[in-house]
Amino acid sequence: MFANPLAPEWLTAPAEANSLPSTVWSHNAARTETGELAIAGVTATQLVRDFGTPVYVIDEADAIARATEIKGAFDSAFARIGSSVKVYYAGKAFLCTEVARWMTAAGLNIDVASAGEMAVALAAGVDASRLGFHGNNKSLSEIDRAVRAGIGPIVIDSVVEIGRVAEAASRHGRTQPVRLRINSGVHASTHEYLATAREDQKFGIPLSDAEAVVAQIRTHSSLDFVGIHSHIGSQIFDTAGFAEAAQRLLELHARLSAAAPVPELNLGGGFGIAYTSADEALPVAELAESLASIVESECSRLGIEVPRIAIEPGRSIIGPSTTTLYTVGTIKDVLVDGEAVRKYVSVDGGMSDNIRPALYGADYSARIANRVSDADPTLARIAGKHCEAGDIVVRAEYLPGDVEPGDIIAVPATGAYGWAMSNNYNYLARPPVVAVLEGKARIIVRGETEEDLLSRDAGITPSGDSE
Template identity: 65%
Template sequence: MATPANPLAPDWLREPADANELHPGLWSRTVDRIDGRLVVGGVSADDLAARFGTPLYVVDETEARQRAAEVRAAFADAFARVGSNAKVYYAGKAFLSIEIARWMVDAGLNIDVCSGGELAVAVAADVDPARIGFHGNNKSLAEIDRAVALEVGTIILDSVQEIERVAEAAARHGRTQRVRLRVNSGVHAHTHAFLATAHEDQKFGITLTDTPAAVARIRELDGLDFLGLHCHIGSQIFGADGFAESAARLLSVHKQLLDDGPVPELNLGGGFGIAYTAADDPSPIDELATRIAETVASGCAELGIPIPVVAFEPGRSIIGTAGLTLYTVGTTKDVTVSYQDDGETAVRRYVSVDGGMSDNARPALYGADYSVRIANRATDAAPALVRVAGKHCESGDIVVDADYLPNDVAPGDLLAVAATGAYCWSLSSNYNYVGRPAVVAVRDGEARVIVRGETEADLLARDAAYAVNKEDIA
């Protein structure tokens, strides 16, 4: 007889028949269990932990490269069918390193950066600057100057002031800089009422009403070449409706701008979602691409204008499921919780691990949900509701708010948290003076470090009062 579900579990969480099960939508396609042990890229999780320690970010190189190629092909094919072309930029903010930038370029993608540091990574990866798009709502004068000097492919203008700043940098360097203008379409795809939204209250972009005047100014300046409009409607988006509505609103302005000059491209941004739990059901990327392409084509036909080249900036949908994080269990603790006014209680098991909010800030920042499995063994034990907690001095330091693990989970077990490739390393910190974990890439049975982990000596070396001749703390 099945064990009754724990009443403390959220409504969306279903108790699994087998707590060792690896839901195929959450993990990279090379993840499997062999003799009970979780294996990724042909390397077992316990071998990775023994060699590199935990916490440990693991990136499946095959999955990342394959996802990049699939996303590029999906948009290229969809827009070819409607008689146009598509460009795909990898959104480096999701996770950028020299190796990953090279994987993306190898797959035919461009690179999207949003800071001088991300630009430096792309340059260090030998990315052709012409394939780089540079974002940011408050680019420094130095960042703008460097981007123009490097001859980056596009700079996305985020304010009226940036028009003049980029033009001045272009004049200094004697070149013409291609630019996009970021606008707010009034569509918020992360809400259920996105179609009704009419006003923006955010730091990015300018309003559609102000767009014609801004574009007119861009066109007045000899050093700027207007490429088109840019819009980003949100993140972790499962369907195409928001993109369709945003595209329709932008195309009406796009048509107006065509009266005074060329508008060769339209950038609809990124934000395509992935599954973090078995309850998540994102649309396949080829379906999204087809729906968006058809919407753009029909909108252009209604307006009587040519279909522009359409650009996209996916990040999470490429690198998210390619990553997982390994942790070692330190302690377990059963907590009895009252969940009804009449005093009914249930038990929640806290499983504490050797990482936490310093290596995955998303649960604390956004209430994000993740899924977890024991990685070093399989067991016939019944499922138990767990909350995986970190080691930091914060009650909100939660890695996985709710999932089921075998009820014999114990200190020393190795846990794997799925779909941590996006916005985990890139949001990591040194809170409580904890070093950031290493990033290891796995492929065809081989593993290698692509980003070094930090030691206590690394952290102390930044402290101006630290005596460098003291014995290293490792």
């Protein structure tokens, strides 16, 4: 068919626009006999009828399977080279009590980056020792709460944190395990905002300063230095960056181990996922084997034992497991440069429930969820309802040309940083999060109401109160 010249180069015009590419959608997403999208046996129309739109829909079995797959693959790969792996689910991608329980039941630990995330994990019944605590600016109260709770390793992100954590540990009579975050200088192939190991940014200690900083940590009897930590970025599709980071970190690890044992090396996370059919994410088993081979080779070169490895996947577990459903409101055919038409399909959400397209220029896929169509595919841009020209949900996608108001639009792979970065711009209430499993759906995060929003406005007199 004729491809619209406004389409990006990576977007291929399809013969039809109803298919659900397995690389993008959750494992239990499929079309029913009538053509409707169903996730884990629950149809889109049923979900919309029961929970409204927008709504985040998590394929529970899919999320658990991905967590289990990652743990199994890394356990197997590193057992082959005589090591073991601690897998931390990166809670910043999306965290609620149910997801925390799923992850720990699958054998994962949880990485948190604030007192709020820690509170959620503890409220889920997660043992504090299974939590790792990140953050470039942990407050004194956050550090105190974490140490008092008996948290696992705290990641030291700056020199000033050494004394703060040591003092809190002494006050609570603990020997607090700590890691040191190293800015390796590796430039991962990803968006500038997602590359977290470049020199000119806020995270970590420069590689050149690491030995002196570790020596300072080791002067505190209330601290137990367990290893170094690196995170080179997010949404990474190859292992070249990890290979370079591992080489630099293991050279440092070897020098630090000469003075005292260093049991662990944390390689972080950032494993990429497919948001569109043009994305090619590495299979988990291949990724695990590649990283194990890299670590084995470097340790052999340096003549050191392979340390225990830690990793922190988040997006790769929860991202593909979640789909957001919207309802179409208005449609406009817009003539661009006098030569081609882009169909603007506006839905009832937007940058309040997924800010990634506006913030990072992130691309997503979309399908009509309540039916299939044999209409010719047409280039569409799915827009939100906010008062911003940049309020785009999906920048470019081919949808059936007969898309109409009232249709349900499904956007897959929205589990990571959708709900987690949601907001109330234009006073939109944040949507609910629904888990689906074996034909049943249940709310795991309640959606906000206008009453919730108004309840925080101090200028409103509570009902029944008198002046």
